[in-house]
Each structure stands twice: as C-alpha cells, then as structure tokens.
Amino acid sequence: MILPASITGAPFLADPAFQRVIMAIEQDGDRARVVGGAVRNTLIGVPVDDVDIATTAPPEVVAARVAAAGLKAVPTGIAHGTVTVVSSGRPFEVTTLRADVETDGRHAVVAFTRDWVGDARRRDFTMNAVYADADGALFDPVDGIADALAGHVRFIGDPAERIKEDYLRILRFFRFQARYGRDTLDPAGLAAAVALQEGIDRLSRERIGAEMRKLVTADGVVPALALMDETGILARILPGGGAVARLSVLIDLSIRHGLPIDLETRLAALAVDRQALAEALRLSRREDKRIGAIVLWADTLATRMDEAAVRLAVFRAGNEVASAALLLAVARAGHDLDIDLLLLARDLQLPKSPVTAAGLIAEGYVPGPALGAELRRREAAWIAAGCPTEPSVGN
Structure with a gap:
C-alpha cells in the first residue's frame, strides 16, 4: 500500500x-x-x-x-x-x-x-x-x-514501558480501540495492559472518569468493555464490574429503532451499583441525577409497560428520560420493544394538567405532604384517563 x-x-x-x-x-x-x-x-x-x-x-x-x-x-x-x-x-x-x-x-x-x-x-x-x-x-x-x-492501535516501542510512564494509557488503549480500531486488539499491548492493571489503582478517579466517559460513548464500546471485563480490568474501575451484556442490548435497540442514546443512558445500563458508579467515575451532580431518573423510571416501566405508564413517565420526567428508561427496561427484560410505546415516549406532547395545587387547596387541602400525595395521585389518574381537559378525573 x-x-x-x-x-x-x-x-x-x-x-x-x-x-x-x-x-x-x-x-x-x-x-x-x-x-x-x-x-x-x-x-x-x-x-x-x-x-x-x-x-x-x-x-x-x-x-x-x-x-x-x-x-x-x-x-x-x-x-x-x-x-x-x-x-x-x-x-x-x-x-x-x-x-x-x-x-x-x-x-x-x-x-x-x-x-x-x-x-x-x-x-x-x-x-x-x-x-x-x-x-x-x-x-x-x-x-x-x-x-x-x-485501524491498528499500537503502543510506541515497548508497551509495558509506555504504560509504566502513565497507567491511564491502559484505559486509553481500550478507548482508542473502541473508537479507531478496525482489527483485533494488539496482542502485545493487551498482554502489557493485563499484566500491569494494578497500576490503575494509583490513578485519580477524576482522570479515570474522564477517560471512561470517552470510552463509553465510542462506537466500539461493547467489545472493548467485554475484554476489560474478561481480564479483570473493568472491576478495578467499577466495583462489581459492569453489565456489559445489558449495555450491548441497549445499544442494539437504539440503533435498530433510530434513537440516539447519550452518556447517562449508557452508564445507567452499564451500572451494577449506581452509587458505586458515581463514586468510581466522579460523576457530576447533573450526571448522577439524570442516571437516577432513568433508572427510577426503568424500574417503574418494568412493572407496567403500557401507554398510561409511558405517559406518566413523560409527564414526570420528560421525553428524553422516558425514552431512555423504556429502552433500559426492555434491555433488562430481554424482550422485544413495542415500537408504538417508544414513539409515544419520544414524541408525546402532553397538555397542561388541569389538576393544580391551588385547586386542591381550594377544596380544603392544607399545604404539606398530604396535598403533594393527592396531587400526584390525581395527576396519575388524569394521565391514565387519557388527559381529559376537566380536572374531575381521580376526585
């Protein structure tokens, strides 16, 4: 050539x-x-x-x-x-x-x-x-x-020497393979990365988190993470390792249905322990909050995956979180995705709810936890009824 x-x-x-x-x-x-x-x-x-x-x-x-x-x-x-x-x-x-x-x-x-x-x-x-x-x-x-x-990711000179200079290069090796690699992982580089993986423990969580964010969003993330999991490297970064198979299903679903997924959705699928993930990667408050919302609504949709549940997720968390949560719930369950539910989660624009705190106070409710609980109950009933224009649903 x-x-x-x-x-x-x-x-x-x-x-x-x-x-x-x-x-x-x-x-x-x-x-x-x-x-x-x-x-x-x-x-x-x-x-x-x-x-x-x-x-x-x-x-x-x-x-x-x-x-x-x-x-x-x-x-x-x-x-x-x-x-x-x-x-x-x-x-x-x-x-x-x-x-x-x-x-x-x-x-x-x-x-x-x-x-x-x-x-x-x-x-x-x-x-x-x-x-x-x-x-x-x-x-x-x-x-x-x-x-x-x-597309051959190869260390310059002796891979072990390059890694000993900066152990972050172990993660960069897998990240570059995931983003630019077009053949099998370089054997010499992989052997050195596996042999020297204890050096990862010396790195700051901030540096690890920054590198892992880039890796998780790369096109070839699944085979790279699978190899990291197999060799024990991933467990050094994420306690308990990662749910790589679940992430693989999630990415496949997103590709097949044309719904791009962001970093937080991928991390929500990968996480075995969300708190441990946040600590290990030094997630920002915004990142952790979004992952928490996706996981919460995925848990909810896993117990009831129908139009009313999806409408409620959109109402409470917005279209992006509802769509991500639906994909995650399906990836966990391992069954086919109902495309109509996905389109609903992605595109639904709800009218303004006629149920308001002011209306409940006018009925005699006192501001506090009871009012909040009743507001949420009536909102859910209004959504389940198809979002009628009158506030009487659920009274």
Missing part, C-alpha cells in the same frame, strides 16, 4: 487563525508542526475537533512570540511545555518537544528538546505520533500512518 506523504488540503491548514499561530512561532530557526488527533483524524476521514501543535521553541518563547503577534497566550501547562494560544477566539495547544526525565505512573518530569524523533517515541500510540508541517507534508517517525489507516 502506498502511504500518503501529505494532508495538503486539510481544512484546518487553511484556517487563518491556525496560520497566524504558526507564523508567530516559526522564527529564528524554530519549527512548528501539527501532531496527534488532527493529523490522525484527517488521515482516516474523521472530523477534526482540536488542533495541537508541537514546536522546538521553549514555552516562554512561544508565549512571548504569540503575544507580540497580538494573540493571547495562556500558560495552561507551562511546566510540561504547554501554552494554549488563542487566535480568533479559537484555542490551539502548543507544546515544546519533550523527553521524559522521570515518571511515576501518573505524572512526568520533562526536559525540553529539539529532537522530533525523541518526542515521538515518548508518546502513547503510533497513530498519535504523526506530524504535519503547515503545508501538510507528513513526518512519520514511528510508522503511525500505516497503523492509523489500518
């Missing part, structure tokens, strides 16, 4: 905001090249989100040069050589070429260099170590182009 020598024509190369950053940095013999996701994604035809730049210029020099060019420099990771340059309102992460001086499995002490090959060899996967000049010419010191095009 003839490999491409350039990505000339990539839209981000023609972006004036990008060009201003490159022109500001490339002075006095210093060079700047795009590296990582932007190059990889362009090669494989995937949209580019962020453009990261590597340079021979030290970080303080980068900051001074871009400031002189009228751009904003933010020292987001100055100790590790990273300056975020803001050009036309867009951030570009600019990092000086580095060599690791010392690593502890979580963080690294680095020295700045001018060695492009050395910088490439300290990165994680070959597909992430392809560089592109501002004109699109490619520099591929570790054969990353072939791996990117083949």
Whole structure:
C-alpha cells in the first residue's frame, strides 16, 4: 500500500487563525508542526475537533512570540511545555518537544528538546505520533500512518514501558480501540495492559472518569468493555464490574429503532451499583441525577409497560428520560420493544394538567405532604384517563 506523504488540503491548514499561530512561532530557526488527533483524524476521514501543535521553541518563547503577534497566550501547562494560544477566539495547544526525565505512573518530569524523533517515541500510540508541517507534508517517525489507516492501535516501542510512564494509557488503549480500531486488539499491548492493571489503582478517579466517559460513548464500546471485563480490568474501575451484556442490548435497540442514546443512558445500563458508579467515575451532580431518573423510571416501566405508564413517565420526567428508561427496561427484560410505546415516549406532547395545587387547596387541602400525595395521585389518574381537559378525573 502506498502511504500518503501529505494532508495538503486539510481544512484546518487553511484556517487563518491556525496560520497566524504558526507564523508567530516559526522564527529564528524554530519549527512548528501539527501532531496527534488532527493529523490522525484527517488521515482516516474523521472530523477534526482540536488542533495541537508541537514546536522546538521553549514555552516562554512561544508565549512571548504569540503575544507580540497580538494573540493571547495562556500558560495552561507551562511546566510540561504547554501554552494554549488563542487566535480568533479559537484555542490551539502548543507544546515544546519533550523527553521524559522521570515518571511515576501518573505524572512526568520533562526536559525540553529539539529532537522530533525523541518526542515521538515518548508518546502513547503510533497513530498519535504523526506530524504535519503547515503545508501538510507528513513526518512519520514511528510508522503511525500505516497503523492509523489500518485501524491498528499500537503502543510506541515497548508497551509495558509506555504504560509504566502513565497507567491511564491502559484505559486509553481500550478507548482508542473502541473508537479507531478496525482489527483485533494488539496482542502485545493487551498482554502489557493485563499484566500491569494494578497500576490503575494509583490513578485519580477524576482522570479515570474522564477517560471512561470517552470510552463509553465510542462506537466500539461493547467489545472493548467485554475484554476489560474478561481480564479483570473493568472491576478495578467499577466495583462489581459492569453489565456489559445489558449495555450491548441497549445499544442494539437504539440503533435498530433510530434513537440516539447519550452518556447517562449508557452508564445507567452499564451500572451494577449506581452509587458505586458515581463514586468510581466522579460523576457530576447533573450526571448522577439524570442516571437516577432513568433508572427510577426503568424500574417503574418494568412493572407496567403500557401507554398510561409511558405517559406518566413523560409527564414526570420528560421525553428524553422516558425514552431512555423504556429502552433500559426492555434491555433488562430481554424482550422485544413495542415500537408504538417508544414513539409515544419520544414524541408525546402532553397538555397542561388541569389538576393544580391551588385547586386542591381550594377544596380544603392544607399545604404539606398530604396535598403533594393527592396531587400526584390525581395527576396519575388524569394521565391514565387519557388527559381529559376537566380536572374531575381521580376526585
């Protein structure tokens, strides 16, 4: 196979905001090249989100040069050589070429260099170590182009050494396989990940949570998680492991019925213990609340899966939660989904309820728990009756 020598024509190369950053940095013999996701994604035809730049210029020099060019420099990771340059309102992460001086499995002490090959060899996967000049010419010191095009997620050099530098790379290995892999998982990488999985215990829950969010939303999440479960890695992240088979059914249902599912719905299906999941992944309050709502209504719909129950779920929690809960309830039960119920959950627009707290107070109810219980009872009866316009239903 003839490999491409350039990505000339990539839209981000023609972006004036990008060009201003490159022109500001490339002075006095210093060079700047795009590296990582932007190059990889362009090669494989995937949209580019962020453009990261590597340079021979030290970080303080980068900051001074871009400031002189009228751009904003933010020292987001100055100790590790990273300056975020803001050009036309867009951030570009600019990092000086580095060599690791010392690593502890979580963080690294680095020295700045001018060695492009050395910088490439300290990165994680070959597909992430392809560089592109501002004109699109490619520099591929570790054969990353072939791996990117083949969908082969391969560590650079010795997988065990790369993992020992940062144990988060175990999770990144599975995440990249789930998102970009098109062949079987690299045997050497898998063996190293399994052998060194205890290192995951040294990572912060915040870093684990951020990586797992990306993994769970990847297209190939199920086979990746299944292998993590089989090798014991998933149990190190989620106490009790995860309900991978249930997540698989949920995703299959969503694909077959054309209903996209978000991160919280996937986590609700995967969770064996919701509280443990929240703690293990450091879920935000919003994420945990939404997962709780999906699980609650899935429990409700599992006991009664009919139009009245779906209407009540929509009324109480909204269309998105009701739809997700219905899919989860069906995935748990393992039976076919009633498409009419799904369409109802997705599309139903309920009229405003004629049952109100003010109306109940006018009837003599006193504000408090009893009033709330009666309000919920009458609302449920109104919904079960088909949402008539009169409030008398359930009196």
